[in-house]
Amino acid sequence: MAHNFRIRLDRARCIGAENCSHFAPATFGNEDGQVVLLPEPHDSEAQIRAAAGACPMQVIHLDPINPSKDSSNEG
Numbered sequence: 001m002a003h004n005f006r007i008r009l010d011r012a013r014c015i016g017a018e019n020c021s022h023f024a025p026a027t028f029g030n031e032d033g034q035v036v037l038l039p040e041p042h043d044s045e046a047q048i049r050a051a052a053g054a055c056p057m058q059v060i061h062l063d064p065i066n067p068s069k070d071s072s073n074e075g
């Protein structure tokens with residue numbers, strides 16, 4: 001499932017709480033007690049945003065993918 005954001009994980013801060021895989025089980029897994037990004041297709045955007053919001057350590061970052069190269073000109 002294509003989304004307009006890129007998932008970035010700050011794994012060093014992950015405490016393995018697994019809230020993320022509860023909300024978005026097709027996106028986040030657990031390996032050696034830390035979150036891993038699973039291969040696509042991922043969950044819906046709503047599920048992934050819920051997972052990011054539920055992470056107690058704010059490990060999951062959703063970086064917007066800007067189709068325009070010039071992002072400095074907001075209108």
Ligand code: SF4
Nearest residue numbers: 014015017018020055
């Ligand atoms: S919810 Fe956050 S701290 Fe817990 S496993 Fe997922 S990324 Fe790690």
